[in-house]
Structures are given as structure tokens and as C-alpha cells.
Amino acid sequence: MVGMSGGASAVATNHPLLLATVARGATSAATAAATRGSPYFLGNGLTLGRNALVGGLALTGHRSFVSLPEGAQEVGKMVSNAADKMGLGDNQFAAGGFQLALIGGLLAGIRILGSHALEYLKKQIVVTAEFDSRDESYSWILNWLSDHPYSKKATQFSVSTTIARGAQKINGEGGDGAIAATYFLPAPGLHFFWFKNRLLWMYRERVRPTGATVATSGSPVENITISTLGRSRELIQSLILEAQRKFIDRDKSRTVIFAADQYGNWRRTKSRPKRPLDTIVMDPKLKSYIVDDAKEFFASESWYAERGLPFRRGLLLYGSPGTGKTSFIHALAGELGLNIYVVNLSSKNLTDDTLSELVADTPSRCLLLIEDVDAAFIQRKSKDAATGITFSGLLNSVDGVSAQEGRMLCMTTNHLERLDEALIRPGRVDIRAKLGKATQSQAAELFMKFFPQPVATTDLNFSSADTTKKTPPRSGRRQSVDYKGDIPSSTSGESSPLLPEKSGSPTLSPSIPSSSSKPGRTQEEIERMAAQFSRVIPDQQFSIAQLQGFLMGYKKTPELAVKHVDEFVRQAGSAEVSGTAKIGYDDDDVDNEDDDDYEIEDATVAAGKGKAAASGDGKDEKQDYYWEGSEEQQKERKEFREEKERERRASLK
């Protein structure tokens, strides 16, 4: 015996095959109609039901029907009448199928109506806000929840060192460096908590990744709904605004970096404490020129609008690796209180369309950073040309009609000469500046920044027979070190560089106190050491990153840095000549012959000059545009350099 739920109709048979067939047909008919509830599916249900009956009975010849309960009989009669009217009355099987389909449809209707009624009722008495992990607001809520007292006492909670939303991770920032900060969050499921003396409930749900979810977000999706009784949205809105404010406050002292993911969406990748501008060693005139220009730009939206100019600005920084291009852009973002949106042109997933969508999707005030802008097109020549972006796609994206207004485009390159003129023409690039290798005065400045006062006195007492074990200094970023200089064995710790060697050399005081127990070195002492240090560094031979890498080996011992810098320079020089060893960056500076530590070109200055070089290769043409400051400034700089060079030579004698 097979019954349909609702008991409106039933077919009796004792043949197992028929039983199965009829059951399948009836179920399909009812399900098809019930789930969809549309005439189309009702029709399909009818067909399925009839086929099942005809097929099943044809196999057995059975035709018996059982009597129905009273109410159901009424419905049955109505259905039979309807079947008669449709000309199906003569055919019992078709009529049976029709009845099944109709009843399925009725049930579906009741179910849908029921759920709508429930939904309607819910809407009248419950306010609900929904947060999807693919949206930024999800991070606000998680961050807010992690701070909420409920999260601290919930018995079912999840622990996380990051707040993950979609493919993005927000690290538990603010830890002490050794141990990552931790988020305690209510575990998936239902939770009740209080907010402003009102009861709220939250449902956190992990949606299993389906084909579609994976394709669109690349990671499992989570949902949070927060509800409360009542009809006013005010309470939940105030919760959301509080969560948003908390989240933004958290980032106030940080620069947030967004990167394009493989699906063409911006993802928050990390946030860093804002880098102060004064940690960047570069020509102060250039620094303030760019910073002032950027500030002025972001404050002149109406000026641009009045003149019908697109409200955009472009900055190109070029120069050897490790000269501070990226660092300066981070510091600039910190100074302006903006976030950085980074595009990696070499990404194979990036197409012209996704790039243009990404650029259009940047917020109206931000720095859009394209690093190593030359790299993408060079690689592309040797790889699959069908992937990635085209040059014209890049041009359209950065200043096409859909490009976002109010953003500053920052590009960096180590190879200015490889860039197409079209990319860096005024309008796309308004300021073009070279960050050069360290001058002697910059080396001194770096030293001073590296060893700010007070630095502990270390009572160094080297004998002339100092044979400290030679080990490389700690490297800076991307540093490839093969240094065989005279540097103490351990360079990482506070006191380790100063510990006496087992063999008895160098002759250091065995009772060197910790830095905290000694009075700091005076400003004069540091300045004197900085001068000694910089005298040994040849002008514009090392990038700041290289010098920084060397100094990292002497974090707390400036005396040792001064003592060993000579060796460092010698090693670096011989390594360059022999090509056997490298200190610091792989340096393929394209502008070695160029003595200036920076050049800067403003489109207006370039326009004033009104000419490109009459001859020469592309690189020379570009350099002809540079603004090197007034004649007086240039003279001043030249004299300064000559004087430093004289001092250096004298000190080496």
C-alpha cells in the first residue's frame, strides 16, 4: 500500500514492481508540482503520474482503488469532475495521474502560502540584519563581536588569530609581536546576547562551499544574522554603526593595504602601522614637494571640477632597487591617512576588463599602487600573450572614462627606460621622480635614524688584535648577502655582538652591562659616529636598503658599525669587481652614470621647458625633462658633494 501524504488519494496493488513504479511516479508528480507549484510543473506532474499509473497497471492488469476518507473523498470528487471536464474521465489512469498532480499542486500552494504567512508574521515582529562574509561589513561585525562581553564568556566559541572574510584575512593585530593577538568569537550556531539593554540573537552559519560559491569567492562563505524583537531598525543600525566606527578606529593609526584577488575583487590583505615620513631618507626638498603636491591635490576637488579636469594625479618613482620607492609611498599614504590599493600587473588572472573594474572600484580617496610597472609587459612577451592585460588595457584603465576620480596613481619601476612614453605622459604621470642611491649625507642621516638617542654605552674596549669571528650582518629585505667582513658572530641580540669570543679576542670587557643599565650616548657622540660612518661610504654607491642591511647587524652597537663599515665597503667593492659576491641588492641600476640623487619632473615644469631631447635614446629623452631645482640649489648640492668627497678621500689616506 502506498499513501500520499495528505491522504487524498491512494492506489492499491500487491505487485511489487507495480508498487515501486507507481510510488515513483506519484512521488515525482507530487514533488514536481509541490516544489515548483507552477502550472508548467503541474503539467509535468500530471504526465509523470499518468505515465506511472499506465505503465504500472499495464504490467499487472490491476485496477483496484481503495475508498478514501470522507473529506478527501470530496476533494477526490472535485478532482474527478475536473478530470471529466478535461476529457480524461474515461481513462482511469490518466484521471488518477491528474488527481495526483492536482493534489501535489494544492499541497505546494498550501506550503508556499504557509511559509509566506510565517515570513510576513516574522517581518511584523522581528528586525533582522544579515552580514555576508564576502562583504566588508562582515569584518566590522566580527571585530565588534570579538570585543563584546558575550564573546568573552560564551561557552561555545571559536578562536582565531585572524578575522577571515571571504579570501581575506585580517590578522590579529596588536599582539606583542611574539604571540599573535587572538579573536574569541561566538561559534557557529544560535547565540543570545544583550545590547543597550535589549535582547538580540545572532545566528552564525557556515555555508558549505558549492560550485558557485567557490567560483565566485574562492572560499567558504559565512553568514551572520542579528535579530531582535520589534519593528524599529534603530537598535540594530546603531549596533552596525558602532561596529563600523570601532573597525575604522582600529585602522586609524594604520595603513590598510588592499590587493586584487584572482576573481577581480579588492581584498584587504594587511594593515601596517603608519610609517612616519621622517623614517624615509631622501632629499627633503623632493619629499616635501611630493607630499605637498598630494595634499594639495586631495584638497582641490572643486578646482578640478570647475575646469572640467579629471580629478586624478599620477606619481612615478623610479630608481635602483632598495632606494625606498615603496617605502615612501607607504609613508605618503600614512601622512595622507589613505589606504593603498595594489595591483600586480604580472598576475595572469588580471585581464583588461578586471583591471578596469578594479580601478573603477577603488574608493574615491586612495593611493592606487602599481609596482614594477615595467615588469608586466616584458614578461608577457616571453609568455602566453593571450593572458593578462594589454598595454592599451592598462592605459584605458588608469584614465579611461570608468576610472575612479579622486585617486592618486603611484607607479614604481627600476627601469624607466623600458616604459612607454604613452604611459608616463603628463596627465597620466604628473610627477616623475628618481630615488637615487645614498649620498654621504643620507648615509649619515640613516645612521642617526638607526641609532636614535639614547643608545646604551657599551664600554667597548677592542684590542688592536681584534679578530672577531666573521659572519654576515643580518640582511635587509631581499638582501643577498655574502659578506665576509669583520663582524661579530651574533648580530641579532641586544648583547650578543658584544660577548667575548671563546678564543679571547676581541678584548671586550667581560662585564658589559645591558643597554638599559647604562646612560645613553649623547647626541654629539652619535653625530660624530654618523660622520665617521658616512665618510667611509662612497657617494651614491649603495642603496639605503644595502646600508640598512649592514646596520641591522649592529642594532645596538653603533661603534661596531663604524668599526666595520670600512670592511663592508671594501667587500662590496671587490664583490662588484669580481662578481663573486653580493652585498645587498642585486643592483642593476639603469642610471649609474647619473650623478643626481633625484630628479623630479612636474608636468607643468616639463611643459614650461617645452621640449624633449633632440636626440639620444628614450632614456635620455626622458631625463631631459627632469627638474633639478633652481641653479642655486644645484650649485649648492654640487659644492656639498665635492666637499664630502674631499673629506672622504682625506679620511682614507
Ligand SMILES: Nc1ncnc2c1ncn2[C@@H]1O[C@H](COP(=O)(O)OP(=O)(O)OP(=O)(O)O)[C@@H](O)[C@H]1O
Ligand atoms: N630611502 C629610504 N629611506 C628609508 N628606508 C629605506 C629607504 N630605501 C630603502 N629603505 C629600506 O629598504 C627596504 C626596501 O625598501 P623599498 O622596498 O622601499 O625599496 P624599493 O625602492 O621599493 O625597492 P624595489 O625597487 O626593489 O621594490 C625597506 O626595509 C626600507 O625600509
